[in-house]
Amino acid sequence: MSQPKLNRRDFLKVVTVGAAAVGGAQAIRRAAASEPIPSGGRQWAMVIDQSLCNGCGYCILACRAHNDVPPEITWNPVLEAGQVAGKETYLPRPCMQCSHAPCVDVCPVKASTYRPDGIVMMDYDRCIGCRYCEVACPYGARSFNWKAFIEPNPVVPEWGQPEVERRPRGVVEKCTSCYQRIDRGLSLGMTPGVDPDASPACVVACPVNARLFGDLSDPNSNVSKLLQARPSYTLRADLGTGPRVYYLPAVEEYV
Amino acid sequence: MKTRLKISVWLFWLLGLGLLILLGLGAGVIVFWKGLSVTHLTDLVPWGLWITIDLSSIAVSAGAFSLCAAVYLLGLKRYQPVARTATFIGLIGYTMALLTLLMDIGRPDRFWHAVVYWNKHSLLWEVTMCITLYLTVLLLESLPIFAQFEWLKKRWPKLAGWMSRIHHYAPYLAVIGLGLSMLHQSSLGALYGVLKARPFWFRPDISVLFIISAVAGGMSLTVFASMLVARLSRRFRVDDTLLERISFFIGWTLVLYLYFRFWDALSMTYTYQPGRTEGLQLLTHGPLSFNFWVGEMMLGVVIPMVLLINRSTRENSFWRMLALLLVVGGVVAYRWDTNLSGLMIVLSYLPGEPVVEYTHYFPSLIEILSGAGVVAYGLLAFSLGVRYLSVVDHGAEDAEAEEMRKVKKVTAEVA
Numbered sequence: 104m105s106q107p108k109l110n111r112r113d114f115l116k117v118v119t120v121g122a123a124a125v126g127g128a129q130a131i132r133r134a135a136a137s138e139p140i141p142s143g144g145r146q147w148a149m150v151i152d153q154s155l156c157n158g159c160g161y162c163i164l165a166c167r168a169h170n171d172v173p174p175e176i177t178w179n180p181v182l183e184a185g186q187v188a189g190k191e192t193y194l195p196r197p198c199m200q201c202s203h204a205p206c207v208d209v210c211p212v213k214a215s216t217y218r219p220d221g222i223v224m225m226d227y228d229r230c231i232g233c234r235y236c237e238v239a240c241p242y243g244a245r246s247f248n249w250k251a252f253i254e255p256n257p258v259v260p261e262w263g264q265p266e267v268e269r270r271p272r273g274v275v276e277k278c279t280s281c282y283q284r285i286d287r288g289l290s291l292g293m294t295p296g297v298d299p300d301a302s303p304a305c306v307v308a309c310p311v312n313a314r315l316f317g318d319l320s321d322p323n324s325n326v327s328k329l330l331q332a333r334p335s336y337t338l339r340a341d342l343g344t345g346p347r348v349y350y351l352p353a354v355e356e357y358v
Numbered sequence: 359m360k361t362r363l364k365i366s367v368w369l370f371w372l373l374g375l376g377l378l379i380l381l382g383l384g385a386g387v388i389v390f391w392k393g394l395s396v397t398h399l400t401d402l403v404p405w406g407l408w409i410t411i412d413l414s415s416i417a418v419s420a421g422a423f424s425l426c427a428a429v430y431l432l433g434l435k436r437y438q439p440v441a442r443t444a445t446f447i448g449l450i451g452y453t454m455a456l457l458t459l460l461m462d463i464g465r466p467d468r469f470w471h472a473v474v475y476w477n478k479h480s481l482l483w484e485v486t487m488c489i490t491l492y493l494t495v496l497l498l499e500s501l502p503i504f505a506q507f508e509w510l511k512k513r514w515p516k517l518a519g520w521m522s523r524i525h526h527y528a529p530y531l532a533v534i535g536l537g538l539s540m541l542h543q544s545s546l547g548a549l550y551g552v553l554k555a556r557p558f559w560f561r562p563d564i565s566v567l568f569i570i571s572a573v574a575g576g577m578s579l580t581v582f583a584s585m586l587v588a589r590l591s592r593r594f595r596v597d598d599t600l601l602e603r604i605s606f607f608i609g610w611t612l613v614l615y616l617y618f619r620f621w622d623a624l625s626m627t628y629t630y631q632p633g634r635t636e637g638l639q640l641l642t643h644g645p646l647s648f649n650f651w652v653g654e655m656m657l658g659v660v661i662p663m664v665l666l667i668n669r670s671t672r673e674n675s676f677w678r679m680l681a682l683l684l685v686v687g688g689v690v691a692y693r694w695d696t697n698l699s700g701l702m703i704v705l706s707y708l709p710g711e712p713v714v715e716y717t718h719y720f721p722s723l724i725e726i727l728s729g730a731g732v733v734a735y736g737l738l739a740f741s742l743g744v745r746y747l748s749v750v751d752h753g754a755e756d757a758e759a760e761e762m763r764k765v766k767k768v769t770a771e772v773a
Contacts, residue, residue: 116431119533184708194708205555211483212471231471232394232464234404235482238700241555242707247404247464250395272393273464338707342554352709 382731
């Protein structure tokens with residue numbers, strides 16, 4: 104008797120199922136293995152003390168000037184967060200610089216990436232403006248440039264000078280913890296979070312020092328010490344995004 | 359007298375489509391000139407009408423991969439002429455999606471970035487790659503159809519012969535097409551389903567529902583278009599037994615879809631989950647409820663399901679065509695509702711009790727005109743295909759086979 108022979112259709116079926124199985128297994132293995140940093144070195148974090156924040160909004164304006172943000176976009180809004188002991192409290196919301204950032208996961212062109220120091224960066228030359236990251240961000244931290252920003256920035260020079268290039272029409276932009284100030288400061292031997300010229304503009308502009316910035320991997324940094332000393336929380340911790348912006352809640356004794 | 363009347367109706371149809379395309383082109387130029395500020399999209403609802411057109415035109419193109427798989431992989435050879443129609447519709451559908459996407463992205467000049475800068479973790483990257491590759495497959499699958507163009511056959515007979523010989527590779531193309539389609543048809547749903555930030559979307563079922571509804575909608579459009587063409591012109595014959603069998607299959611596909619949809623919805627009703635419960639409420643008794651109950655469920659699934667499974671209505675061409683058209687409408691309504699139900703709910707990130715806010719969206723005139731232009735392009739391309747490439751002709755198979763035999767004979771003689 105003749106050997107059972109594989110005809111063309113059966114061969115195609117086997118090849119298809121086999122390829123699908125191998126491909127699927129590989130995809131799941133890779134997806135499970137893709138863990139972002141944190142490596143050694145510096146890990147920048149921001150601590151915002153809600154007992155101190157009085158909602159003045161200076162941080163919004165300083166941010167707009169230093170990052171040349173158009174008036175219809177706010178990288179760093181300040182929201183009302185209810186009353187504590189009869190006093191209104193506020194919640195400033197910069198980009199959370201998540202360690203498991205949904206925006207980095209979903210970007211089809213790797214325009215959103217992690218820096219080794221934890222800052223989630225935007226490559227404005229690569230972004231195609233699909234806005235998937237906007238849909239994916241739980242914090243609403245991303246804004247699309249619906250139109251070109253060609254007018255003079257109304258908050259310049261009163262609130263500072265632009266330090267980065269304006270983003271073109273059609274790309275998504277967001278807060279970058281003023282990476283340009285950090286990098287320049289470090290190259291001049293300064294310490295971000297300590298020296299104003301090396302710290303994010305919002306931190307410097309805050310009149311009541313409600314914002315602190317520093318290196319989380321250094322146990323002696325101001326942010327590490329403060330997080331040791333006082334209870335803190337992050338926004339939507341249940342989502343597992345690992346925000347690097349910590350909030351010290353407004354409690355009666357401090358308000 | 360009669361032919362003159364027919365020609366004038368045909369010209370009238372072309373003129374109407376041409377006008378819509380011109381308006382759409384005008385709107386498209388405004389979009390590229392002024393940017394997306396001419397739309398009613400916002401940072402809260404960044405995806406709207408255009409995304410619905412993208413998703414829908416890809417979904418109703420699913421007839422191509424499912425029928426090609428049936429013909430070349432399951433060996434249901436007699437459905438080949440229907441698969442031919444489906445392939446052509448698929449080619450049109452995917453180009454429609456690409457046109458709309460080009461308008462929808464903020465930087466159309468960078469459309470090629472996804473092909474060069476890979477983020478393998480992104481479902482949108484996977485979808486883009488799949489669609490690009492599958493469009494290539496569809497183009498190859500359609501070459502034998504374009505080889506039917508009389509002018510081409512006369513002017514460049516060798517080229518036409520070469521194009522029709524690609525038909526030999528149809529089984530391989532069907533395998534690749536099946537793989538690519540099964541990936542992106544479902545991952546277009548998963549694109550929504552993986553987003554933790556949107557509790558109403560964050561569930562595994564959307565991808566399954568997307569591919570099942572796409573198969574039903576894609577086959578429905580193919581069968582409907584074939585029947586319509588056969589009704590409007592006596593030149594093109596269809597084999598009604600084939601179309602009737604496919605319609606029966608569509609009926610049962612709708613049963614499967616309804617079954618999954620039911621458990622998917624029921625699982626969301628049990629406990630309150632911020633965002634998710636509100637999303638379901640938008641559909642069941644909110645602003646999208648008419649779309650959901652009437653458009654998606656009654657007209658889109660239940661009525662056509664009954665009409666297509668019940669023998670007497672299925673065999674009546676009026677009821678069958680009506681049912682098929684309703685399925686296509688239901689698929690479009692489902693895509694629209696899925697996109698908006700997730701976006702219209704804004705979940706607060708403030709600590710404590712999450713506050714749920716509602717936003718709303720209605721497309722701007724520019725969005726509607728440019729979208730209508732894309733749809734008109736699809737209708738025009740199909741109409742021209744019917745007239746000049748005989749994409750709907752179940753009698754054409756013999757002619758093609760004869761052609762093939764001739765080609766073989768010539769090659770044998772040359773050898």
